[in-house]
Amino acid sequence: MSKGGVPKEEPIDEIEEEEMKPRRAKRARRERLRLPTGIEKLDKFLQGGIPQGSWLFIAGEPGTGKTVLCLHIAHACLRDGMDVIYVTTEQPFRDLLEQARQFDLDLASFNKDTLHVVDIFNLYEHAWDVRKNGRMKVADPLNPDHLAMYLRELCQKEGLENPLIVIDSLSAFWVDKPAMARRITYRLKLRLARLRPTVIGTLQYAVTTGSSFGFGAEHIADGIIMLWMDDVQRASEIRRHGIIKKMRLTDHYRKVFDYDIVEGKGFVIR
Numbered sequence: 316m317s318k319g320g321v322p323k324e325e326p327i328d329e330i331e332e333e334e335m336k337p338r339r340a341k342r343a344r345r346e347r348l349r350l351p352t353g354i355e356k357l358d359k360f361l362q363g364g365i366p367q368g369s370w371l372f373i374a375g376e377p378g379t380g381k382t383v384l385c386l387h388i389a390h391a392c393l394r395d396g397m398d399v400i401y402v403t404t405e406q407p408f409r410d411l412l413e414q415a416r417q418f419d420l421d422l423a424s425f426n427k428d429t430l431h432v433v434d435i436f437n438l439y440e441h442a443w444d445v446r447k448n449g450r451m452k453v454a455d456p457l458n459p460d461h462l463a464m465y466l467r468e469l470c471q472k473e474g475l476e477n478p479l480i481v482i483d484s485l486s487a488f489w490v491d492k493p494a495m496a497r498r499i500t501y502r503l504k505l506r507l508a509r510l511r512p513t514v515i516g517t518l519q520y521a522v523t524t525g526s527s528f529g530f531g532a533e534h535i536a537d538g539i540i541m542l543w544m545d546d547v548q549r550a551s552e553i554r555r556h557g558i559i560k561k562m563r564l565t566d567h568y569r570k571v572f573d574y575d576i577v578e579g580k581g582f583v584i585r
């Protein structure tokens with residue numbers, strides 16, 4: 316065990332101070348741009364969108380629409396000409412493109428150009444490579460240091476600047492150590508700082524405890540959108556609700572909103 320308390324997966328290289336210093340910090344401070352969500356009402360609720368450079372978490376039970384919301388945000392940012400990296404630990408990337416298509420979000424045409432999809436198979440392959448090369452001690456695709464290494468290499472190789480990085484799901488990175496959720500998120504944030512990304516992470520909600528799975532990650536977020544459903548047994552149907560729990564730098568909408576997920580349209584706020 317290292318002095319930081321992170322077990323064996325610790326990479327050989329340590330975080331260097333230089334690495335954590337964001338590039339072009341001054342410029343970004345002057346122009347606080349906002350990224351579109353692709354959903355008009357949500358943009359209004361957020362005073363124009365997601366502040367560039369922030370970490371927004373989308374938390375909710377299975378099936379509430381976290382992935383659908385991520386697809387909208389990714390699509391809107393691609394349309395705006397941004398570079399987008401979509402990390403999916405949940406679905407093979409073909410399924411993701413197919414799901415987007417069902418909501419009339421054409422991600423496929425951006426694929427391998429400004430859209431870079433990273434699925435669990437890519438992470439596995441890379442994890443084994445870096446282990447073979449002796450750059451990391453264990454081949455764990457769901458190690459946050461490994462993810463950071465992968466993303467930094469990708470940005471360097473493709474020349475990506477200030478990308479939108481979607482991590483769906485972030486909870487997958489602490490599935491076997493939920494008590495480390497805050498620490499893992501913080502570490503990831505430091506290791507990615509140099510890329511000056513805007514990050515959307517999905518958090519799984521533990522239905523049993525009524526809170527996010529994993530301790531304290533939400534404190535690291537600049538923003539949290541929470542999604543839930545009414546008790547389906549009592550309601551005898553799916554009724555979806557959401558709220559913006561926090562969004563730093565933003566006088567955001569503070570009430571519950573109702574929404575549906577609709578074929579051909581996706582996430583529709585009523």
Ligand SMILES: Nc1ncnc2c1ncn2[C@@H]1O[C@H](COP(=O)(O)OP(=O)(O)OP(=O)(O)O)[C@@H](O)[C@H]1O
Nearest residue numbers: 376377378379380381382383384405417576577578
């Ligand atoms: N083509 C479609 N038309 C209408 N609704 C759809 C369609 N495809 C999926 N849905 C709805 O969206 C839900 C899936 O949403 P989504 O995958 O975003 O959930 P999630 O919150 O990411 O869940 P998980 O935590 O399991 O990943 C489905 O259960 C279904 O109700």
Ligand SMILES: [Mg+2]
Nearest residue numbers: 381382405483
């Ligand atoms: Mg999902």
